[in-house]
Amino acid sequence: MSNVEDNQKIGTIVGGALSSGLEVRLDSDYSVENLYVGDGITIEGREKRYFGIISDMMLQSSDSSIRSLPPNSSDFFVTSILSGTSAFTILKISLQLAVSLDTNIDEFDKLSLDNISFGPATTLPPHFSPVYRATSKDYTEIFGSEDENHGWIGTPKGRDAEVKINLDLEQLIKRSNGVFGKTGTGKTFLTRVLLSEIIKKDLGVNLIFDMHRDYSDSVNDESGKKINSLKQIFPSKVEVMSLGKSLNKGQVRPDAEIMVSYNDLEVQDIEILSETLNLTSAGLLAAHALDRTYGDKWLGLFLNMEPSEDKENPNSLSAAAERTGQLYTVLHTLWRRLEILKKFEFLQQNPAEESIKRIFTSLERGKHVILDFGTHQSNETAYILVTSLITRRIYERWAEQDNQLVIAIEEAHKFLNSEVASQTIFGTIAREMRKWKVTLLVVDQRPSGIDAEVLSQLGTKFIHQLEDNRDIDSILAGSSRDLRSVVSTLAPKQQALVIGHSLPMPVVIDVRSNDTLANFINPDKTPNEITNIERDNDDLFGEKK
Ligand SMILES: Nc1ncnc2c1ncn2[C@@H]1O[C@H](COP(=O)(O)OP(=O)(O)OP(=O)(O)O)[C@@H](O)[C@H]1O
Ligand SMILES: [Mg+2]
Structure with a gap:
């Protein structure tokens, strides 16, 4: 890992265009192997300072004989001379933001972030402007520090762990958002990070349809290490409800069993x-x-x-x-x-308790609800039926509420593919911006399976590695073409490109490890013990009081 604090110049602007990206000639003493596609850079123009990301890197030569007669790679003397002169590296930069130098960036520490006026980069830095690798101070300047709205989600790709990317979660949940990536890339793990930050900061309430029992109970990561469930981290804030009879296994006992009336x-x-x-x-x-x-x-x-x-x-x-x-x-x-449907014991003619009301009441009281599909886990029919039925009912009644409700659904294409998106409640919520205080957090492996209009309405997209070109095309429709190469160079797991309205510019993150979420809290503990551990967690993980 390289040190981000070194404000070392890495190159010089030598050409390019706003539309297709700027070209930077890398300084011969800076190693190209330190840089990644997706890395943040800054450019000192004469009147403005610019922020961008590396969208591509090319090894070039000005002397055609280098291609036909390359020097012997063991001849260090010749290769190092050529590397400084006729053989060089060009970085392609996708320009994102600009800030006027009048704001006196050096005085940044003394300024509140509100005083710094970033805008989209609509002007070009002149020829030969110096280019630097973005420092942790730059990242904080752009994305903000952790506070009551900003939650820590990861580290800029390839950077030291202490450089944190903090997202404005209050902005995030005002719109529907999506987490995408092929199987095993870390979608569920990132979703757990997002949900736990929303819960920790009390920014809204979550209703999580947990088809595969990923969120209600602890899971093992690939190395076999136990990852705490949201219920274990926030026992007094989260309620687990089991669809029908509870499985009665695992570490978490559900707070209620949910039955659904045929009516x-x-x-x-x-x-x-x-x-x-x-x-x-x-x-x-x-x-x-x-x-x-x-x-x-x-x-x-x-x-x-x-x-x-x-x-x-x-x-x-x-x-x-x-x-x-x-x-x-x-x-x-x-x-x-x-x-x-007759086989579903949770469907009853006259259930003793009105279950949807039970969920609603918990959400209304500010509790986050995880609906665990229990014995019906991975049953597609039960998942589609119950998820859409409960969402419709809750949505209809949520109009009077002040709190923002976030509904998390995995395998979102089942509700949002182009055949059904116009009829389902999920299509309505995704398209109906800001009218209601209900938004979606959709998680899916195949963005191309989701209706294009719905995709275009998503506020922020967390894109993990995708292999199929149709998936990449559909998720990046309407975004800059440069981002294609960024997506194609993502690591196979725990790394995502984040784009959208809740952040000033796209960023590639190494997603925060689920290990860091919080201490394990045994839900069997007494309420007093739980409060004490929750307080320790807050101290430990920097919750603002
Ligand atoms: N942020 C993270 N912290 C720790 N481990 C992670 C993280 N992201 C991914 N992993 C590792 O990658 C594995 C797969 O992640 P995850 O289950 O989230 O994938 P997924 O994209 O949801 O897959 P699927 O589409 O099959 O549901 C995890 O079991 C874990 O070992
Ligand atoms: Mg998953």
Whole structure:
């Protein structure tokens, strides 16, 4: 790792354009091996100071004979002479921000950040302006220090661990955001960092649909080390609710078991399952007809019907076909395909407690809720059904609330692919900017599987390594082309390009390790003990009081 505090000049502006990027000739005494695509740099112009990122690096030569007759690489004397003259390195810089030098950057320590007026770089630094590698002071200047709104998420790529990138989380959660990357790149681990910072700083409430039990209980990282769950870190702030009967294993016991009433299910909740359950459009029209005829209770009644053609039997599908004006065969196919729902013990005709109200009340009281899919973990039908049903109900009731609600969903393409995004509640939330105090935190492996309009509405995107060009194209649509090479040089894990409205310029981060989140708190401890450990955690991890 290189020291960021050295304010050493690394090169000189020699050409380029605002649109395609600036060209910097690297000083011959600065090793190209110290630099990365995605590294932050600063440029001292005459009137302004500029900030940018390295988008590419090229080894060039001004003498064509070097290509045809390269010197012997063991001849140190000749190679070092050529390296200073006709063989050199060009850095491509994507210019991002500019600040007027009148602000007296040297006096930065004495100034409050508000006094420094960054703007997008719309002018060019002149020829031969000196270029430096961004220092930790530069990063703090741009991204802010940790405070009641700014949360620590990582370190600039390849830099010393003490250089922290702090995001304005209050800004972040005002819009829907996305975490992307192929499998195993660290999406869930980064999401845990984001959620824990939002929880720690009390900036909003989170509702987390935990399909794979990633957030409710501790997990092992790849080296086998135990990573604490959000419930273990913040026992008094987080409630875990199990969908249906709790699994009764692991270290965390759920605070409640959630049952869902058939009456809460609407046709649109069934519509979103059409691909998973292979429902036809005729079947969906029939579902609407059943809803019109039988009202709220339609699904419970329908699933209890007998699949018989006996019209005399009032509870037969045949009688229902006649009442609703649908074909028997269509109703029969729909019945067969929806029959799987009967296996879900969490779906009940008259559950003892209104579960959605239970979740709502906890969120309203400022508690963060993790819905653990328990025995239904990784069951796609249960996940899609329950997630969309609960989100719709909570969203409808959240209008009066002051607190910002963040709904975290993994495998977001199931709700936001272009076929369903216009009909689902998630599509509505993602597109409806700022109108409601509800935003999404979507996590997905394949951004190309998500509706383009929804992607374009995401405020901030955390992009881990992606291999498929379609994924890279869709996630970077509308962003500068330079960022493509930045994405293509990301490490296979724990590293992400962060772009969007909650940060002044794109940055590549080594994501903060989940080890640093906080002390383990055993939820079985008494409330007093928990408060004491939480206080220690705050002291240890620098929470502002
Ligand atoms: N910030 C981090 N701190 C510590 N370890 C990490 C971090 N990010 C990633 N890792 C390591 O990488 C592994 C994979 O991370 P993670 O489970 O978050 O991947 P993912 O992108 O969610 O994968 P999938 O798409 O399969 O769910 C973790 O088990 C852990 O070992
Ligand atoms: Mg994951």
